[in-house]
Amino acid sequence: MHIAIDLQALQSPTSRQRGIGRYTEAVLKELLELDSQTKYSVFSNSQIEALDFPVNPKYDSHSIAYPTPYETDINSLILKTTLLSKDVDAYFIPSPMEGLDSVIPRFQNFSKRIYTICYDLIPLIFPDTYWSIPGFRDHYLNRLKNITNSDFIFAISEATRQDAIKYLNISPDKIVNISGGVSSFFRPLDELEFHQWNEHFREKFNIKKPFVMYAGGEDWRKNIDGLIRSFADLPKRLQEKYDLVIACKLSASFCKSIESLASQLGIRSSLIITNYVSDEELRALYSTCYLFVFPSFYEGFGLPALEAMSCGAPTIGSSCSSVPEVIGSQDQLFDPHQPNEITTRMCSVLDDSHFHLTLKDRSLKQANSFTWKSVAQKISDVFSEQQPVSRYSVSFSRIPRDFQKTKIAYFKYLPTNKKRDLTQQLLELLSPNYDTDLFYDQVGNQAHSELDGTSYKISNFEGRLANNLYELLIYEIDGGHLSDEMLDNLKIYPGIIFLVNIKGIDLDNLALIVNRSLQTVVFCKDIYNVISRKFNFSENQILFCELGLSAANPKNFSDVLSKKIVFAKEKKKKQVIDYVGRECAKIPLSTQENLRQLGRIILEA
Template sequence: MNIAFDMSFTQSASDKRGIGEYTRNLIETITKLDNQNSYFYFYPSINQENTSIEGHLNYFLDKNSIDIFHITSPFEFIANSYPQIYRFNEIKVVVTLYDLIPLLYSNIYLTNETKENYMKTLNFIRSCELVFAISETTKNDAITYANIDPQKIVVIMGGISEKFRVKKNFKLNLLNNKYGITKPYILFSGGIEFRKNLRRFLEAFAKLPHLINRYQIVFFNHLNNFEILQINNLAAEYNIKENIVITGFLSIDELIDIYNSAELFAFPSLYEGFGLPVLEAMACGVPVLTSNNSSLKEIAGEAAYTVNPENVEEISTGLEILLTNQQLRKKLKSLGLQNVKKYNWESVGRRVINAFNQLEQITINKKFVTHKDSSINHIYIKEKKIYETVSDLIKLNNKDFLYALYKEILNREPDQYGFERHMYNLSKGISKITLLSKVLLSEEAKLLFSNTYFIQINNHTILSKIATMLSYNNKEFISASYEEFLNRKPSLSELELYNLKLTDENSKILLLVSIINSTEFKELMHR
């Protein structure tokens, strides 16, 4: 099967937060484990108009003959203001559902303007073939509050990267000097978002005057200037501003070191769909204080000190007990290290792959039952040749053509200058085939063609195919060029003629350009 992941989350703040971390780990694991299916990645541009993005999505799905489209963060899907199932025709759509927090706390998270699209997206999720829930809590919420069919929901949980581990040797002084950490510290994950419960946590810490001078509070999330100002202002209300350290976004190595040297990890969130930071802290041998609700109770079990997150006194008591009871910290450290063994990405990846394969089987069975006289080519679609891809490209409007052309050959979106220049040339009558030739002859394209990476990924783009063809010997290259661009084999005379002319990689690219500009190729484009 051809399975595609929507990468819209990379265009938002989620890229450097929980959803981004979760999705990257999931995709990396799936692609390592699965050598039966082919995987593709749809990267929309947030700067494009919705209609243009939809055009790119349709082109992407059609070109790569996608069987399953996995929307990794449905509320951030930007190929439309909200996704609509009918646009995908026979393609099976699955989604990852992290939580329903905006629905559960709608008075906090949803305005009159945003509620309509949120509810429409929920309707879309209900219509998908599969919903991957990241916890039993999320599954139960989806059934109870969103009326999603339980038969469609697969609980896949989450994993913890093997990088998160107890470290005995690391450069603590360098890290402390870099971020101004001068005392033992409590690690806190989360900014000013309502559910992270920052005010109650700071108030709880401020109730421990005998401990305030001994500990700092370290925030390690990616925070903007407004969030940093709000944290400092809130801390100042409780006269603990001097205790606050904000590192900003950390590299994975720095994050692991920060975890390892913490006295305690505090995560008294009001609600979580999974709560990955709890497992990260446990894997690094840090005792955890977290909430006795939602998925946090589910994943922490007996391996954390749990509190009612709405009770400041309870949070304060928990902090005091953990900071002063070394024996309890030692016990929780041991229990935490055992607990995290239950959460590994390989198990998560296999659950998802199994669900994909079962979905394929259901699709095949349905086709045999309801369409006995029709073939099942939707499942086994022949890969397109380059001339077919080019034919699809030139049928697009000018804007969509440029975006698709850059993706196909340069593996990126057009920069503003290049886009405006090419749009101007197209408006003045320059043909799309001429523009295609210019891009193929560009220095940027030549550098990419010589990069073996694009041979290895084999993602069926024009770039990947040409890079592969350039690695062939002369006669193999000529034969492949004719097959890909003219849909026929070269005659013996053509083979011998061009074999004499090919002296290096540049001459091979010139051959491709001459084929593209031939009458035969242009006639093929108009059939």
């Protein structure tokens, strides 16, 4: 199994310094170190900030050179064709909900497996709060389709898994809880460090008392207001003994709001706002706090609570969403919608030194059960169990068979007003060496009696596979008559493609056609240049063959195995000009001599 991995969450300004970026980095570092049979390739975005990710000989690293910043149709097409040209079996998107600075196309009906991580469905569950943001609703729902269309989904908690099943109608066997981990960086301080950091916090933040701590952001669902109100309800002796430290980056307006609330409640002198702290300071605050409180209304996982527990902090938290999975014990939980319950839980720890020590011990034991290695192993196990989408359900063996012609399956749209066309002339040339079954996608067409073979509807192809070994599949595609049935068959059974007419084919379908082909032969130099540039092919991925222009040294098909497309004919020069914006010559493949030349190339396979 060859898995491509998207690294844009480690580059995006909206994610790289937040929980999603930290989660992605930690998981991928462990995943790429696992000794598994899976091959990995990582892909970054050249248009976003340079990536600080370790280079490792265990995996290939690629930076995709997008022509423009932000997500565009061209960038989406480049990503899809790049993935297909690298012959990966699946694409793993650790953060499918990124902003428009990241290129994350809609992968509906993509020919490779798509794996995603689902962190939470907060905007979907609380639309009244988030839908009012201009443009957010449409962007969010568009990104969400990459989760719903995934072949398999990794949820970061059982609560998130259940939400996905409930709100997105995800089949339970299509999503698994992989939980989360915590960095080994978050660990208790030794005695010397403890005293040094206490002095540092006294000087920098004026923390002079034992303190109750919160970290995690200012979003409404974090319930900081509720925590302040609950602290204000503590007995006076406890308010005088402890400070309340809010240790995270806050906006100026939010700082002013909670300072005003604390003043109204008479605890302004007990409220300390650190604003942004470094990772080293955060670890030390976790380690020196007397109690960590996590009062969130809703979390996808609850990483701050786990980080605090890893540093030995006695921790209590919300009984909602995923927080109980992290904290683990019922007597450490409270209803965040009831401030008096938060107050009661805080009192139970602040007033009972024995219970306080019990929670310190519990914290370290509970935190040890969450490791990034176990998360990575769960992901790797799914990759190992999932089989790649079958690309070669049809044998292409070149072993000669006595007294038996090679079987060809030829797919095309059959126009009713033509008795002799490209298909018929070509198959007549191949008939001495090949038996051909013709599969058509126009309802009501009858078999052409002059063809050397038998004709069937495309829907009959899989049934025919049971008793026929097709060594060659050829698709003759006319953009003006391209059916979903033809595309669906091509997704599963790749073959040689004769692209007769590109008019009417959108970019996504053109990318699909190009990248589900097994051979590339281009008969016009201008088309060769266009396709090489458009789909980012290197010179060895596409072959230029001058059919009809040079009869000498025709190329053998064995030279072009695993390539992408065969251009057989372009009737209208303008169709190519409209697409590429430049002059292109006709592909001269309509004469009998050119057909003979093509036939000779096929016969040499």
